[in-house]
Amino acid sequence: xxxxxxxxxxxxxxxxxxxxAFSVGCAHNPAxxxxxxxxxxxxxxxxxxxxxxxxxxxxxxxxxxxxxLEKAIAHANRLKPAFVVxxxxxxxxxxxxxxxxxxxxxTATLDRTIPLHLLAGNHDLGNVPTRPSIDxxxxxxxxxxxxxxxxxCHFVALNTTLMHSPGKAMQQEAEQWTxxxxxxxxxxxxxxxxxxxxxxxxxxxxxxxxxxxYHTVPAPRRAExxxxxxxxNIAAVFAGHLHRCNAVSYRKxxxxxxxxxxxxxxxxxxxxxxxxxxxxxxxxxxxSLDAVPASVTFD
Numbered sequence: 001x002x003x004x005x006x007x008x009x010x011x012x013x014x015x016x017x018x019x020x021a022f023s024v025g026c027a028h029n030p031a032x033x034x035x036x037x038x039x040x041x042x043x044x045x046x047x048x049x050x051x052x053x054x055x056x057x058x059x060x061x062x063x064x065x066x067x068x069l070e071k072a073i074a075h076a077n078r079l080k081p082a083f084v085v086x087x088x089x090x091x092x093x094x095x096x097x098x099x100x101x102x103x104x105x106x107t108a109t110l111d112r113t114i115p116l117h118l119l120a121g122n123h124d125l126g127n128v129p130t131r132p133s134i135d136x137x138x139x140x141x142x143x144x145x146x147x148x149x150x151x152x153c154h155f156v157a158l159n160t161t162l163m164h165s166p167g168k169a170m171q172q173e174a175e176q177w178t179x180x181x182x183x184x185x186x187x188x189x190x191x192x193x194x195x196x197x198x199x200x201x202x203x204x205x206x207x208x209x210x211x212x213x214y215h216t217v218p219a220p221r222r223a224e225x226x227x228x229x230x231x232x233n234i235a236a237v238f239a240g241h242l243h244r245c246n247a248v249s250y251r252k253x254x255x256x257x258x259x260x261x262x263x264x265x266x267x268x269x270x271x272x273x274x275x276x277x278x279x280x281x282x283x284x285x286x287x288s289l290d291a292v293p294a295s296v297t298f299d
Contacts, residue, residue: 036148036149036152038151038152039151039153041151042278043150043276044277045081045083045084045150046075046084046085046275047085047258047275048072048085048261049087049089049239049260049261050087050121050240050241050243050260050263051065051069051072051086051260052065052090052092052121052263053065054091054092054096055123056262056263059092059093059096065263068261069107069262070106070109071289072261073110076114077109077111077114079296081274082115083116083117083150086107086116086117087200087241088119088122088124088160088200089123089200089240089260090103091123091124093123095133104140115148117198118141119144119157120134120141120144120200121200121240122161122201124137124161125137125144127161128167129159129166129172131168134172145158147187149190151193152192153277154190154192155196156183156196156197158176158198158199160217163176163201163218163225164217177224184231188232194235194236194277194279196234196235196238197236197237197238198238199237199239201217202215202216202255202257203216204217205246205257206248207248208222208250215241215242226250229250229253230251235282236256236275236282238258238284242259242265243259243263243265243266244257244259244265244266245257245259245266245268258272268286269288269289271289272287272289274287274292
């Protein structure tokens with residue numbers, strides 16, 4: 001079953017009604033369902049990752065993260081992408097209601113014509129997710145895995161924290177794998193122009209057979225995931241988690257972990273990624289929040 005994690009939270013906050021974000025009654029698709037599964041022309045979307053409210057001061061406040069996330073949302077409002085996706089670590093302390101409320105307050109300012117898709121990271125669920133932590137995320141942020149179609153392309157959002165450390169939520173991990181294989185199989189019958197995955201953890205950092213690492217999808221699950229990527233011709237994977245940029249490839253598939261909206265842990269500044277989708281390729285470029293272009297152009 002597909003679920004579209006759009007900007008329901010923003011609409012619901014405006015109504016001062018608190019219901020789960022997977023209710024998508026506020027979703028806006030001006031082109032309609034037919035256009036979602038039909039290629040018409042190149043388009044772009046924006047990925048953001050690791051706003052991680054509370055990280056700069058280790059949960060004392062969220063002032064710096066608020067400043068940066070507000071700046072990122074303002075850029076999205078100006079550029080008008082097909083959608084915005086945030087690939088996890090929305091907050092720093094799992095289950096922190098104050099951080100959650102501030103994150104939702106800021107993202108509620110995203111233009112309501114721009115769908116917002118959220119992913120769960122290890123700081124949203126805990127390094128080892130549990131059924132209660134997953135339930136909390138689903139209640140307040142939306143589904144932890146889902147897919148959607150836009151512009152004739154298929155997009156899949158995964159809970160890689162569950163793949164990384166499934167020990168306390170084995171049932172939920174098995175359910176996600178069953179869902180993923182079914183989703184990709186069903187999508188293939190529609191012949192999407194491009195299929196793109198969103199993850200918190202990058203699939204790997206340097207090569208597909210590297211050893212297990214805190215930062216990546218573990219080797220056994222990585223092999224299964226890459227097999228699906230080969231089978232269903234995945235064009236690109238966009239991730240986060242590293243708080244710096246890391247770009248690799250697997251056959252023809254690009255794997256890009258972006259720098260953070262929030263606190264950097266490397267040379268790459270706080271920023272966002274503009275992704276252009278063409279019928280024959282997917283191009284992307286990471287931009288500092290202080291150097292986002294005035295407009296997006298296509299070849």
